[in-house]
Amino acid sequence: MTVAIDIEKCTGCSGAREAQCERICPGGLLVREGVKVQLRGGGACWDCAACVKSCPHQALYLILPWPLGGRGARLYARASATETEWILRLPSGREERYVIPARINQKKPVPEI
Amino acid sequence: MTGWQTEFKETDIAIVGGGVAGLAAAITAREAAPSSRILVVEQAHPERSGCLAAGVNAINAYLHPGETAHTFLDFVLREFMGIVRRDLVMTMAAGFNKAVDRLAAWGVPFPRDREGRYLRRGRHAVVVHGERIKPLMFQAACRAGVEFLNRTLAVEFIVNEGGRVEGLYALGIKNSTFYIILARAVICTTGGVAGLYSPSCPYSGLIRGIGWYPLFNAGSGLAMGLRAGAEMTSLEARFIALRVKDTLAPTGTVAQGIRVPQVNVHGENYLEGRHLTTVERLQSTLAEEGAGRGPCYLDTTRLTPAEARQLEEAYLEMCPRMVLWWGDHEESPRDKPLEVCPSEPYLVGGHSLSGYWIDSRRHTTLPGLYAAGDASGGAPKKYVSGCMVEGEIAALSALEDITQHDLHLTCPGETAVQEAKGRALAPLKRTNGLVAGELEARLHKILDEYAGGAVQGYRLMAGRLLIARRELKKLRRECYRLTAGDSYDLMQAHRVVDRIMVASAMVEHLLYRKETRWPPYQERADYPVRDDSRWMVFINSRYNRDNDSFIMLERPLEEEGGL
Ligand SMILES: Cc1cc2nc3c(=O)[nH]c(=O)nc-3n(C[C@H](O)[C@H](O)[C@H](O)COP(=O)(O)OP(=O)(O)OC[C@H]3O[C@@H](n4cnc5c(N)ncnc54)[C@H](O)[C@@H]3O)c2cc1C
Ligand code: SF4
Ligand code: SF4
Numbered sequence: 001m002t003v004a005i006d007i008e009k010c011t012g013c014s015g016a017r018e019a020q021c022e023r024i025c026p027g028g029l030l031v032r033e034g035v036k037v038q039l040r041g042g043g044a045c046w047d048c049a050a051c052v053k054s055c056p057h058q059a060l061y062l063i064l065p066w067p068l069g070g071r072g073a074r075l076y077a078r079a080s081a082t083e084t085e086w087i088l089r090l091p092s093g094r095e096e097r098y099v100i101p102a103r104i105n106q107k108k109p110v111p112e113i
Numbered sequence: 114m115t116g117w118q119t120e121f122k123e124t125d126i127a128i129v130g131g132g133v134a135g136l137a138a139a140i141t142a143r144e145a146a147p148s149s150r151i152l153v154v155e156q157a158h159p160e161r162s163g164c165l166a167a168g169v170n171a172i173n174a175y176l177h178p179g180e181t182a183h184t185f186l187d188f189v190l191r192e193f194m195g196i197v198r199r200d201l202v203m204t205m206a207a208g209f210n211k212a213v214d215r216l217a218a219w220g221v222p223f224p225r226d227r228e229g230r231y232l233r234r235g236r237h238a239v240v241v242h243g244e245r246i247k248p249l250m251f252q253a254a255c256r257a258g259v260e261f262l263n264r265t266l267a268v269e270f271i272v273n274e275g276g277r278v279e280g281l282y283a284l285g286i287k288n289s290t291f292y293i294i295l296a297r298a299v300i301c302t303t304g305g306v307a308g309l310y311s312p313s314c315p316y317s318g319l320i321r322g323i324g325w326y327p328l329f330n331a332g333s334g335l336a337m338g339l340r341a342g343a344e345m346t347s348l349e350a351r352f353i354a355l356r357v358k359d360t361l362a363p364t365g366t367v368a369q370g371i372r373v374p375q376v377n378v379h380g381e382n383y384l385e386g387r388h389l390t391t392v393e394r395l396q397s398t399l400a401e402e403g404a405g406r407g408p409c410y411l412d413t414t415r416l417t418p419a420e421a422r423q424l425e426e427a428y429l430e431m432c433p434r435m436v437l438w439w440g441d442h443e444e445s446p447r448d449k450p451l452e453v454c455p456s457e458p459y460l461v462g463g464h465s466l467s468g469y470w471i472d473s474r475r476h477t478t479l480p481g482l483y484a485a486g487d488a489s490g491g492a493p494k495k496y497v498s499g500c501m502v503e504g505e506i507a508a509l510s511a512l513e514d515i516t517q518h519d520l521h522l523t524c525p526g527e528t529a530v531q532e533a534k535g536r537a538l539a540p541l542k543r544t545n546g547l548v549a550g551e552l553e554a555r556l557h558k559i560l561d562e563y564a565g566g567a568v569q570g571y572r573l574m575a576g577r578l579l580i581a582r583r584e585l586k587k588l589r590r591e592c593y594r595l596t597a598g599d600s601y602d603l604m605q606a607h608r609v610v611d612r613i614m615v616a617s618a619m620v621e622h623l624l625y626r627k628e629t630r631w632p633p634y635q636e637r638a639d640y641p642v643r644d645d646s647r648w649m650v651f652i653n654s655r656y657n658r659d660n661d662s663f664i665m666l667e668r669p670l671e672e673e674g675g676l
Contacts, residue, residue, distance in 0.1 A: 018287070026157045026166040027329045028264065028286060028601060040601050046327055047434040048166035062437050068359050069441035075433060084244050086429050088440045096440070100426055102245040103220045 002045045002065055003052065004074070009059035010036050021051035021060060053079045117538055119291045119530070123522065124152040124260070126511050127280060127296035129267045129334055131155035132163030133497055134486025135302035136250045136259075137212070138504035143257040146512050151259050154283050154294065156266045156604070157329065160251045163304055164327055164487070165497070168244035170366060170430040171234045172216070173496035174209050182206035185237070189494050192390045193466060194630055195649060196347070196670065198491035200473040205492055208502035213239060215501070219253040221246050235369035237494075244430040246497070265292060266604050267333060268537045270299065270341045270482065271525055278341065278481040279522055282533045284607075286600045291534045295522045298481055298511035301469065302504060303334025305352075305461030305487035308608070309616050311557035313457040313567040314359055325354050325361045326459045334488045335460070336611035338469055339618055339656040344478040344666070346490040346653045347466035348615075349622035351458035351634045353571060355395045358408070358454040362432040367411045367451065371424050376450070377406040392631050395455060399570075399633060410450035421446045455633070457567055460619065463487040463495035465634060467619075470653050470668070474510035475503055478655075481514075483507040491651070539595075540606040546594035549605035555591075556613055559584045564620050571633035578624045585617045589661065618654050621663040625652050 012035035013019035019037055021030045029041045030051055039045065052060045052075070062075040071091040078085045082103050088096040126142055128135045131153040142151045155162055176185060185206040190197050213231065217223050222242040224232050231239035254261075264287045271280040271293070280295040307326035314323075339345065355364055367373055374382040375398075383401050384394060398409050416424065424446050428435040439446060462468030468490030469477045477484050485503035486495065495503065525533070540546075560566055563581035565573040592610045597603040628644040629636050651668040 023158055024161045026162045026327065028157055028604065031601065041605075044328055046166065046324075046329070047432075047437075048161065048327075049433045050161035050166050062434060064434070064437055064441040069438065071441050071443070073437055073441035073443075075437040075440065077433075079245075084429075086433070086436070088436060090440050090443055092443065098426055098429055098436075100244060100429060101222045101242045103249060104217075104222045 002043060002047070002063060003039060003060055004063045005037060005039065006059045006061070007036055009057045011057060012036050013056070020054040020056060024050045024054045026050060049075070049077055053077045053084060117289045117291055117534070119293065119534065121293045121295075121524070122152065122262070123295045125149045125296065125515060126151050126298045126300060126508070127294050128153045128300045128302060129281060130163070130301070130303035130488070131159030131251075131261065132302060132304055132486065132500075133165060133250070134488075134500040134504035135159075135300070136254050136504070137501035138300050138302060138485060138508040139259040140254050140257045141505040142508040142512055143259055145509060146516075147258070149512065152262060152294065152296070153254070153259055154262045154265050154267050154281065156264065156286070158263045159254065159261060160248045162247070163330065165243075165247050166327065167432060168430045169241060169246055169497060170243060170427040171238045171370065172213055172241055172243070172498050173238045173365070174206070174494060174498045175213055175231070175237055175239045176206065176209055177233055177237070180237070188237070192392070193350075193493055194643070195645075196350075196466065196630070196651065197493065201471070201492035204473055204506060205495060205499045205502045208505065209498045212498040212501040216241070216246065216249075219249045221249050235365070238369065242430060262292065262294075266607060267303070267337065268607055269533060270337050271295070272341050272479070273523060276480060278479050281337070282537060284537055284600075284603065286604055289600065291537065293525070293530055295524060297515040297520045297522065298483065300483040300485060300504070300507045300511060301334040301338065301477070301488055302484070302486045303332075303488050304330035305459055305463065305468070306330065306332030306335060306612065306615050307459050308553070309460070309556070309612055309619070310457040310560050310566045313455055314361070323361055325356050325363065325456045326461060330487070331608035331611050332460065332615040333607065333611040334484070335468065336614040338477065338479070338482070338484070339614055340658065341479060342655060342658070343482065344470040344653050344655050345468065345618060346470040346651050346668070347622070348460060348619040348654065349626045349635050349652060350466040350631060351619070352461045352465040353395060353458050353634055354456040354464075355398060355453055356456050357411070357435065358452040360432065360435050360438050361456060362428060362435040364411060364453060366427045366431065367413060367424060370427055371413075371416060371420055373416065374412050375409065375453070376412050377401045377409050379406060380412070381406075383409070392634055396632055398453065399455065408452045410452055412450045413446040414448070414450055416447050418447070455567065455571075458565070458571065458634070460615065461487050462490045463493070463500055465493050466490050475507035476510055483511050537607075538603070540597035540603055543594070543596045546596040547591060548596060549602065549609045552588065552591060552595065552609045552613070555588060556609065556616060559588065560616055564616075564623060565636070572636050572638045573623050574637065574639040575624065578620055581620045582624070585613065585620060586661070588613050589617060614656075618656065618663055621654055621665060622652055625665050
């Protein structure tokens with residue numbers, strides 16, 4: 001399946017040496033070209049949603065391509081210090097939200113390497 | 114090759130692969146020897162790399178009250194029909210609970226009961242809110258002072274004249290840098306191997322990436338080991354997972370997490386009352402299909418609304434596309450039972466038996482090289498906690514060895530470095546030839562059709578395997594025609610070369626074991642019976658670089674670690 005990029009919302013993480021999503025993808029599939037990010041690798045995306053959680057502008061979401069569904073549902077996520085919030089937008093437009101604990105104590109944020 | 118600079122690095126221990134085993138090894142080494150330099154070389158970023166990019170919802174190896182390392186060993190022996198390295202399983206199981214405590218200490222939230230005990234999920238598992246397990250392990254590694262070289266693909270071990278592994282060559286994908294990394298010890302934690310066979314649910318070219326095991330674990334660590342002459346074990350014990358059809362989402366979340374019945378098309382629970390192993394459950398499912406009673410399902414229709422919600426949340430922590438799938442169909446888990454299917458075969462030391470042949474200190478057959486986690490063989494059912502323990506043992510062994518021996522690292526000579534760099538970057542220089550995807554498609558075709566892929570019902574036979582052997586040999590030569598337009602293509606080129614190497618070794622193993630031991634992981638249609646009088650042995654292999662062939666070896670079971 002795959003991740004979709006909302007080109008309007010993507011700022012290309014302007015100013016950063018490396019875009020958040022580009023830094024995090026376990027397959028190195030997201031590559032910044034100019035000021036926007038693009039998905040490489042012809043469908044090799046594993047749907048891990050790491051990039052979805054990392055994007056500061058919610059410009060990324062998971063979709064189900066047509067061979068498996070393709071009705072247009074979208075899965076967004078937002079990570080806070082201790083929880084991950086998921087937003088599932090159904091084809092009808094209705095939204096489901098899930099908030100799940102993700103870490104117990106608040107230490108300093110992940111350093112950039 | 115223009116624009117590729119060369120950089121030299123030196124460290125005490127180089128860890129190849131920043132996954133679960135690699136990070137646990139790195140943290141352990143720094144804690145045990147705070148002045149040591151520990152460098153993790155990772156193709157992506159350890160914060161989300163490897164199997165656990167999406168997270169976990171259970172830690173599957175834990176000793177609850179009443180269980181011991183011995184009872185765990187008995188369980189694993191039964192699961193793998195007696196072919197198990199007892200020394201490896203015992204040393205691993207002894208550390209499960211401490212590994213889970215460490216995860217909790219690093220901030221991974223484990224729900225607990227009133228007495229403060231972890232919640233049970235099945236006989237050997239505990240429940241966890243593990244969506245952020247990798248970022249939390251990575252933070253622990255940063256606090257411990259581990260150094261990282263990220264987006265750096267390991268391609269070749271550096272072996273000195275005495276045959277000792279003294280580091281590795283690696284490619285900086287983002288900074289176009291060829292690294293020469295010298296290390297007093299190297300630990301290989303590159304995970305298992307996916308992408309050998311084509312996906313078991315034939316979809317379309319659009320969604321090639323769907324699979325249970327990550328395609329980014331291409332078996333490079335195993336291929337590097339084979340090329341350097343390391344001994345591998347049990348590559349015939351492939352792992353085929355029973356998964357949710359289309360999403361390939363793990364079924365344990367439903368079967369053990371929520372405890373729903375597994376039924377055939379008539380709604381009959383075909384597993385009920387039968388005390389089956391993991392592979393037997395898979396085989397029973399295929400048998401239902403074979404008898405015309407498919408498809409088979411996990412019957413989620415009787416869940417309460419609260420349980421259905423709990424199931425969705427558990428999937429969000431580990432395989433979010435499952436929730437997207439329900440959403441896209443505008444269905445709840447209660448509306449329809451979940452259809453199950455077998456995955457394509459993988460080689461995964463953490464679930465089955467295949468990988469590096471190691472001793473109980475997790476040392477491989479090459480001096481200076483250790484292996485742990487999904488990349489090492491002989492001790493199945495490792496899961497997260499077992500991979501951590503193996504990483505810890507490997508790290509302590511490596512530290513012990515480098516402090517005891519006064520090692521002098523010799524940098525490979527200028528010619529050797531230039532040659533290695535030339536080999537690693539060769540696809541960038543070629544202008545016409547093949548691209549990685551073409552070779553990969555050919556590899557899939559060979560293995561699917563001649564080495565027991567899903568299209569062959571996973572069944573193996575000598576006649577077909579001999580064709581696979583012949584075709585793979587040709588394919589190994591085609592690797593010299595690979596081209597790459599940029600660094601991403603180059604990474605893909607290396608991955609396909611490595612897969613072809615591992616696949617070639619696997620086919621030799623599949624040919625060698627002339628019995629049927631773990632159907633359908635390993636099922637010989639031409640030798641349909643299990644033969645304990647002949648085959649209670651490990652089958653091992655070594656690659657002979659000089660004549661491009663494999664040397665097969667048998668290792669007795671009782672030789673406990675016997676190297
Ligand atoms: C989808 C899925 C769900 C799972 N769920 C659970 C669960 O709920 N509970 C449980 O206990 N277990 C679970 N497991 C099993 C467990 O995650 C694995 O056994 C464990 O993560 C393996 O650890 P590892 O370090 O060996 O491999 P990984 O964690 O995969 O790490 C391998 C690392 O090596 C890197 N690498 C590979 N090749 C190279 C190279 N050439 N150069 C540099 N780096 C490289 C990879 O990027 C990766 O970071 C699951 C596995 C999968 C695939
Ligand atoms: S993280 Fe978001 S904003 Fe930044 S490049 Fe990626 S998609 Fe664009
Ligand atoms: S979902 Fe995962 S694999 Fe796919 S692009 Fe995002 S980070 Fe990469």
